[in-house]
Amino acid sequence: MQSDSERLELRRCMKDAVVRQDAAAVVDYGRQLLASSGKPANVMFCASTFAALTESLNSQLGARSLKTYVVRSVTVEPLIPYLTTEAVLSNIILDLQVGGYGSYVDELLNSASALAVFHPDLVLIILDQEEIAGRLPELCADGIGAEVGQEIDECVARMAQLLHSYRLGNSARILLQGLVVPDCTSLGDVGDANLANSLPNSIQRLNQHLAALCATISDCVFFDVDRLAARHGRVNWCDARMYLASRLPVSAQFFREYSRGLVRSFSTLFRASRKVLCTDLDNTLWGGILGEDGPEGIATGSAFPGNCYLEYQKYLKQLSARGILLAIVSKNNEADVREAFSLRSADLALSLDSFVALKISWNEKADSIRELAQELSLGLDSFVFVDDNPVECAAIRQQLPEVVVVEAPVLEPWKLVEVLSQQPFFDAAVVTDDDVNRVKEYKAQVQRAELAGSVNSRDEFLASLGIVCTFQSALLAPLARAVQLLAKTNQFNLTTRRRSAAEVEEFASAEGGQAVVVRVRDRFGDAGVVGLALARNLGDACVIDSLLLSCRVIGRGIETALLAYLGDQALRTGATRLVGEFIASKKNTPCANFYSEHGFTEMISSQETISDSLFYELDLTASKLMTPKWISVEGN
Amino acid sequence: MSNEQIPASLRELLADIFEMAPEQITPELNMAVVENWDSFRHLQVILAIEGEYGVQFDPQRIPDLSSVALLLEELQKKGAAL
Known part of the structure; x- marks a missing residue:
């Protein structure tokens, strides 16, 4: 829990940084303030501080300004400070305009509507179940739901018409929010689970159809709000008191999580995902230190704590399957590492072949990463670096600020996968065959570059x-x-x-x-x-x-x-x-x-x-x- | 009621929401005089105060809590630790 003096100190630091017009420091202190407590006062303070700093965020941090229009059928106004704050933490400045409650159809269809006239970069479509699928609760209630399938199709067709029509005349990126699966209905938990056309099952199907619809529209992403609700608890996700009194779709206690998820979701429309993950070995890819514990002594495999590292390896392997390039950046003897991968292959989810490059030496890791960026012809802003050593992490942060650094939790190795998956840098709403084949092609490129360095004549x-x-x-x-x-x-x-x-x-x-x-x-x-x-x-x-x-x-x-x-x-x-x-x-x-x-x-x-x-x-x-x-x- | 009776935390919270200086937050301040204190901003104020002090207001009372003094009085009634 954050002490009052700590909070006041961070606020003071932020104010000082504003006076200096040091945007990076303001954002950094803001992040710390919010990390220690996301209480409303801290968010309001950050929102108003960031709002006064727009120009510096633009010029110093290259923050991207997005004219954003909210098409909605629910109350979103109290969320605005949370949205703008979370956006700034992702280096985005939201210039928000909110549409009327009942006017979303007109806004999307009419070429002279407030939405069209605003010429946004981004449109957020936030509609509740009553608007998207108002008849479903009634049609599902009898437990048979004879008309449910047809109704879902019609709901999707209506939404398709709105989106296609808007897309025809506008190039704004679109985020369509899905529906929250209701936590309980008159059918009860057993009925909801077992009856194919119960409301929860039907809403889930509808969400899948809406996501598929978004995939057919250019620059459009589906925001699965139900995933967030499930993660944080559907029981408390919506505060019935505030929903019924003010049509507030999300309980105020989850404003931050909601905003973070929404920002993460639309960010994929504006920036490419990172392409390379550089991992350290000792106490990151496996437990222990190879040079001290030997190949038989390092922790990896099915028994605890080795399985924590095995989970991380499996996660990397999955990233690689969709085209994220893996590389080892480790201070070790290469021969020792090769021996470990060969002796412990049964306990490892990855082989040396899984990596496009091995930077195993006693060189500075920043140099190794720079070298790798050159060999792969990729910018440093495509790189993610994972290491347990705070000193190595700090060195990379300082020398290669474009690289995202993830510090492996050395005392809680079971958390590493979670820490990684919470980060948005590998997010992609679309994966192509080219992405999947990228690993092979880059691997070949690195090998050619290495070979070119090792032979004499052309x-x-x-x-x-x-x-x-x-x-x-x-x-x-x-x-x-x-x-x-x-x-x-x-x-x-x-x-x-x-x-x-x-x-x-x-x-x-x-x-x-x-x-x-x-x-x-x-x-x-x-x-x-x-x-x-x-x-x-x-x-x-x-x-x-x-x-x-x-x-x-x-x-x-x-x-x-x-x-x-x-x-x-x-x-x-x-x-x-x-x-x-x-x-x-x-x-x-x-x-x-x-x-x-x-x-x-x-x-x-x-x-x-x-x-x-x-x-x-x-x-x-x-x-x-x-x-x-x-x-x-x-x-x- | 004097200005000093408004706890610093509430004063700052309201100042951030209304985009005013903390000194300007007085007990008399109300929806009629603060330009951007509209019904949406009011909902924002209510939710922020609820979250900050761990209380819940009765939705039927919410529209009536239209001044700083009334908000503070309701908070005290709820037994919030100010």
Whole structure:
């Protein structure tokens, strides 16, 4: 419990920091004040202090201002200081406007409504059950609920219409709050649990449908308020006295939890989640100290306290499954660590393969993390660092302020998973296949970077990669990928012609035409379709219309292999010359000398034309284009 | 009732809610004179006081507690530790 003097001291510090206009200190003291007690007076004090500091929060901390409109059917006004306070703790400034009680339909549908005129960045839709599904309690009451399914569908369809209609004319991000599952009904606990169409079961289904609806609308997130109610106790979540007297949907004792959950939920619409978790080993990934206790002495496995660490390992493994990259950052002897992972593999949920990188050395951890950020080509603001040692944690906080630091509770290892899961930094409302595959691709990238550092010459390095190129007709590979490459590639793109799918098909099917894609894999991974060329024969010449390569694979000779393939195909279709074209753009200088580097000569006539094109030619009967010796070629 | 009879904690709480200086919080202050003390702000005041002092007001009495003096009197009736 917070003593009065402590509270007064923190308030004084905050006021002093306001006078100094030191926004970071104000927020930090505010956080401490609220952490020790979230009593209303502290929240009101923070809210009014933060409100006077908006400009400094913007300029010093880069806090994001969000014009936010609340579409509601319930009383939200008393929540406002809590919402604005929690938002500031997440580096967001809410500029709130609240709509009328009964006007949500008009607000969402009418293009001249108060909502539309406000032009918000964010819309919070907070409706209660009476508005979203007013008939459900009645339809569920008989325990059979013959019409319940249909009613749920209609409720969802109504909401879909409102959201779609609003989305059509507006780009604001949307948060739709779900419903709280009622704690008790006239069917009683047994009936509520066993009858499929009891009100609690029906509301749960409705929530699932609403969440699915939100997933179909761009920049829209579903806020599962029932999850919070369940976590903190549905019995007390709503104060019936205040709900019935003032339509207040949440009991005042949970204003902070509610606001925190709401802010966490919409934050995912405005910032990318972090991508890398760096974990310490001793007393974090396992119990004890490897260097002192030895591989058999460290605590991990099914028995307590080893199972606390096993839970943490499993949690990391789950993060990895959806694309969060794991790395070890530990001061240890690498050989000892390898031995421990091998001897204790049965007691560990992770193997060394689970990590994209191992930074095991006696170097400063800040240096290791910086190095890792470079190898992964990721910003430090993508990193989370977990360590039990307060000194290491403080060092990272100080040297790499962009990195989020999580201090592992060394005396209560069973709490680590909970501490991690309460943090919003890995939150994502959407997970794509690309996210899931990211782990493999980044792992390959780190391994290539490490290998590049360990071999002497470039050729030796490239040879050690074991690159395999597969050439295919663009029609056999996913055509969408070819078009995507045409649309997106800028650096290594000789003509930057944004050809459409239909045009690619034309090249592929024309007599003497070519539409070729190249897939690339090496010993570390499959990069997929990364290059494309379009060409067609005109007389004795095969003219290259487009040739491009994803920048991820430039510099490995793949461009040469692609050109050699085109040359072979040209000869096969009766052409004797290969003609290349280059159109300079702002971004394609890396390939400006591509044709001359491959023995082409510039065609004199090209300078006389008015277009920006430069043409180059190569006599295929006199010189042969060679695929680099470190590349093996597959396909025809 | 004099200003000194308003406990410092209540004075500060109300000052933060009404966006006023603590010295301006007097017993006579009421909904009619404080510009931003509307019905929503009133609900905020009631909830904050309930949470701060661990009391619950009767919803039917809430609209009547429309001045600092009346709020304080009701708090004392509830036996709040001020």
